[in-house]
Amino acid sequence: MRLLQGWTTALAATVALSGAAFADVTVSQSNDPAITLGGQMTSLLGMERTAMGQVAPARLAALADGVQIKRPSAKREAKKAGLPEISTPNLIRYDNSFLDALPATSGDEQWQCLTTALYHEARGESVRGQFAVAEVILNRADSPAYPRSICGVVNQGCQFSYTCDxxxxxxxxxxxxxxxxxxxxxxxxxxPRALTAGATHFHTVNIRPSWSRRFERTAAIGAHLFYRQ
Known part of the structure; x- marks a missing residue:
């Protein structure tokens, strides 16, 4: 049953990827009564194989039980390739096996700052705990109360201990x-930032900063408690 569900999930994703092309095939078939159900299935499966061949291995590895995400760059990539603007779902899981199946990454200065902060502040935490710390940093970068970039957030004063040790x-x-x-x-x-309910602060369970008595606690994950200002 799990194998069938996994295949169904992958098929649904590839149908979404094929987008308008699939719609065109459906319309043309509905106008031709000579096409049998078997012929329709053959066409569908052939299209599914074609679409699967165009999906990166990392994306296929991500098709499993988890949290749906939408890449904000999907629209830009579709436009560049001359394809319809279709939101393509990915799925993530908060575990090492999921991360290990993905290729190593790189990025610009903002990626470097976020990676460095996660490494120093949360590498001893679970994958879920590391995602939660990332949420806090991004929530701050989105808030007018903090610098409007990831690097600005992590390097602001001594908000993160590794920057001042x-x-x-x-x-x-x-x-x-x-x-x-x-x-x-x-x-x-x-x-998605689905773990901390908009948290802007966190601390380890063995300390109690003054602001923890004023802000609303939103989550407890591993050795960290999370709060929303």
Whole structure:
């Protein structure tokens, strides 16, 4: 049953990818009574194979139980390729096996700042905990109360302890850095902020900053408590 459900999910995604082309085939078939049901299925499966061949392996690996996301760049990519503007869903799971199936990532200065913050602030946390910390940073960058960029947020004063501890920010744990980079890439590409209910602050469970008594607690994940200002 799980295999059937997985195949159905993948088929649904590829139908979405094929978009207008699938609609055209459906219309043309409905106007030709000579086409049998078997012929329709053959056409559909052939189109499914074609569409699957155009999907990157990382996206196929992401088709599993998880959280739906929409990449904000999908519209731009479709326009560049001369295709209809179709929102293509991805699915993410908060576990290492999902991250390990994705290719290593890279990015601009904002990606670098987010990856560095996740590495130093949350690499000892679960994947879910690392995504939660990323949510806080992005929520701050979206708030008029904070700098309007990721790098501005993480380098503001001593809001994040690693920026003021006098130690090198160079990553020494390659695996943790790669995972942090993948999480940063997913979040920058539009992964939903579904874990912390808009949190703008977090702290470890062994401390209690003064603001924790004023702000609303929204989540507890691993060793971190999350709050919304």
């Amino acid at each position: 006098g130690k090198s920010d160079r990553a020494k744990e390659k695996g943790a850095w790669i995972r942090a980079g993948k999480i940063a890439r997913l979040m920058l590409d539009g992964a």
